[in-house]
Amino acid sequence: MCYDIKASLEAQLKRAKRSGDQQAIEEIRIKLIPLTDLPLHHASGFSHPKMLIYTDRSPEYPEISTWGLVPHWVKDRVQLKKFWNNTLNARGETIFEKPSFRASAKNKRCIVYVDGFYEHHYLKGKTYPYYIHAKNNDSMALAGLYNEWVDQETGEILNTFSIVTTDGNQLLTKIHNNPKLAGARMPLILPQELENEWLEPIEGQLDTQKIKDLIQSYPDGELDAHTVNKLRGKEYRGNIPEISEAYEYPELS
Numbered sequence: 567m568c569y570d571i572k573a574s575l576e577a578q579l580k581r582a583k584r585s586g587d588q589q590a591i592e593e594i595r596i597k598l599i600p601l602t603d604l605p606l607h608h609a610s611g612f613s614h615p616k617m618l619i620y621t622d623r624s625p626e627y628p629e630i631s632t633w634g635l636v637p638h639w640v641k642d643r644v645q646l647k648k649f650w651n652n653t654l655n656a657r658g659e660t661i662f663e664k665p666s667f668r669a670s671a672k673n674k675r676c677i678v679y680v681d682g683f684y685e686h687h688y689l690k691g692k693t694y695p696y697y698i699h700a701k702n703n704d705s706m707a708l709a710g711l712y713n714e715w716v717d718q719e720t721g722e723i724l725n726t727f728s729i730v731t732t733d734g735n736q737l738l739t740k741i742h743n744n745p746k747l748a749g750a751r752m753p754l755i756l757p758q759e760l761e762n763e764w765l766e767p768i769e770g771q772l773d774t775q776k777i778k779d780l781i782q783s784y785p786d787g788e789l790d791a792h793t794v795n796k797l798r799g800k801e802y803r804g805n806i807p808e809i810s811e812a813y814e815y816p817e818l819s
Contacts, residue, residue: 567655567742568708568729568753570684570797572697572810573606575599577681577705578618578628581761585626594618594628601630608684608797608809609633611654611729619676619712619727622765631676635728636715637666643717656711656728658754658781662774667728670711671777672768676727677761678708682810683753684797685742687818693798694818696741697810698752698791707761709754709780730754735783737791755784793818 575595582591603615611633618628635653640646653666661671682699700706712727734742734750742750756764760780768774792812796802803809 567685567744567747567751568683568731569611569654570695571606571609571611572681572683572699573604573609573617573679574681574705575604577679578602578604580679580705581620581677581707582626582628590627598628598630607805607807609805610797612651614650617678617727619678619710619725620765621676621712622674622767625762625765629725631712631725631727633729634726635666635670635711635713636724636726637713638669638715639665640715642719646715653726653728655731655751655753657751658709658730658732661711661730662778667711670713670728672774674712675764675777676710676712677756677764678710678727678729679705680708681705683708684794684810685738685752686744686797687741687793688743688745689818694815695794695797696791697794698737698741698789699810701788701790707756707758709756709764730781732781733783735789736786737789738783741791752783754781756780 609615614632614634616630616632619631620628634650636646656667661667682697684695684697686693686695709730710727715724731751732754734752738752739750764780793815795813
């Protein structure tokens with residue numbers, strides 16, 4: 567799964583910077599960034615942070631979106647609060663089937679740029695957090711789905727997203743051994759050469775298959791990982807830059 571991420575301002579601006587439009591980048595910094603929760607040295611999806619996403623309708627200029635996709639059929643805020651934590655992730659194998667995600671899988675796909683993500687390892691009843699990142703320390707493009715939900719009582723429009731997941735690679739299989747899950751999972755990380763394909767519109771069954779074909783585990787050799795301080799409970803140090811630094815647990819040696 568992918569419930570904990572690190573997302574710096576620079577990572578979130580990665581796609582916008584590729585265009586070289588300095589005026590647009592400055593506009594994003596002034597108009598959008600103050601309305602987000604960035605930077606996120608560590609953020610749990612269960613806190614529903616506001617981040618930047620790049621959508622199929624606006625692939626070069628980001629939009630503000632809240633983590634936790636809300637489908638259009640959610641009736642009100644009461645139902646939203648009961649439902650929200652269940653859509654932080656979208657299982658890639660079933661996004662075209664599940665009622666919560668199928669409309670977005672067809673018409674509303676996005677990319678979320680992060681520095682890395684955190685997963686927990688289970689050993690003798692205890693959990694140990696790992697920080698997983700690209701070996702070259704570059705930011706990563708995570709495949710996502712988004713939707714705009716309208717509060718019928720107030721008319722407010724809430725832009726929300728979910729991170730797509732896939733089978734864990736060999737590295738994640740070693741780390742993500744949650745006994746409650748059938749197997750290891752990881753976010754769907756898109757190589758740069760495939761990012762635009764994820765955002766391309768679907769016009770027929772063949773295009774749907776092209777999207778399904780993108781849902782693959784990321785190569786082991788491209789990722790690195792190390793243990794970090796606790797991300798839950800009394801020992802949690804909060805959203806500080808040092809939270810992703812290496813921390814050794816003797817019992818894991």
